[in-house]
Amino acid sequence: MLKALTASLILFSFTAFSAPKSELWAYWNSSNEANLQNVSHQSWQAFLDKYLVVEGDNTLVRYVRVSPNDKQQLKSYLSELAAIDPRTLNKAEQYAYWVNLYNAITVDLILDNYPVKSITKLGGLFSFGPWGDDVITITGQTLTLNDIEHRILRPIWNDPRTHYAVNCASLGCPNLQPQAFTSNNTEALLEQAASTFINSNKGANINGDKATLSSIYDWFAEDFEAQGGVIAHIAKYSPKLTGFAGKIDYDYDWALNKK
Template identity: 65%
Template sequence: MLRLLTLLTAIISFATFSAPKSELWQYWDASNEASLQTIDHQSWQAFLDKYVVVEGEHHLVNYKGISSEDKRELERYVRTLSSLDPRNYSRAEQYAYWVNLYNAITVDLILDSYPVKSITKLGGLFSFGPWGDEVTRINGKALTLNDIEHRILRPIWDEPRTHYAVNCASLGCPNLQTNAFTAKNTQALLEQAAKEFIISSKGVSFNQGKLTLSEIYDWFAVDFGTQEQLFEHLAQYRTEVKGYRGKVSYEYDWSLNETK
């Protein structure tokens, strides 16, 4: 009976999964463009340097090898970011702040439940992953990963390449970048992340002339515009997409992005 319930729960979760809409949380839509303050992401960079391994088209995380000390340092980094008021910083500093916070929290959530086969196994019994769970508090306000991505990053910056920046700890997801985002490197990293994903088979794949795209382009179609606009975006890195008129299918691999 328990196994049947678990199976039915998984089926319901997958069947009802849909990407949240981009809806602005007005409170966070403020910045101080006169500020010259910067936010230190060195501890996150040190973590990435130590535990992210590039294997082919994937950036994998050595979850099993992460020491207790480095786990605590990761938690300290998240607490430090959460103690700041991002509205006191420039938009450029804010963007790097939110992306790094999202990615660091995601890794920390995996570590809290490791070993686990997929991030979709996290969360409550009837949840598909942890995205709707409270993960931090900033300025006394509870935030979820969905809040960070869909109520802050997407609506404030209106930047479709954000989907290549935030990482959901899955093989089908755009890679967790080996460099922490900063105000200075954001544009270069977004461009690098977009190119990496689109030239990879998990982003865009042709098989006997048929086009398969990541589910990201279906879930967040509104961010990429019309199909013609999406293909123009993809064709910047995969010229064979240009002029494609056939059927499009979508795939996504939720397996954990871990080293073996």
């Protein structure tokens, strides 16, 4: 009976999953455009250089090979970011700060719980993943991953390409980029990430009059409306969906992006 109840709760959590809305946390919506400070993301870049590998459509993380020292270095990097008040930075520097913070926290969560088959197994018994858990405190404000993505990045920048920047440690997610984001490379990385994802089978797979798109385009369809909708956005990076009027299904692979 207990096993059946547990299985039902897990199934409920999965089927009831819905993406959070974009809702601004106004506290973070300020900047100092005159500030030319560059936040160092060298520690994060060193981690990516050492443990990220490319296989087909995916970038994978060698979680099993991360040394105790490098795990500690990652935590130290997160502590360094947490000691910064991002509101004092200019907006371009802020964007890189939040994206790298989100991705590094996600990897750190997996490392703390490895081995695990999927990030959705983390969090409380009634949770679908760790996104609602408190993960870091900045300027006295405790944040979750949902806060960073849906209350800061999405509503402040209103750029649907943010969905290609943040990584949820899953095969179905747009790839963790091999380069740390900086104020100088953000635009190039966003364009590269968008094009790579859309032109992979996990982004948009066309078979005759049927298309299977990533569930991202279902969950966050409203984010693409300003660009004419999901199909128009995809067609900007690949002509395969230009004028597509067939049947569309959505799919997402929650398996861990491990090597």
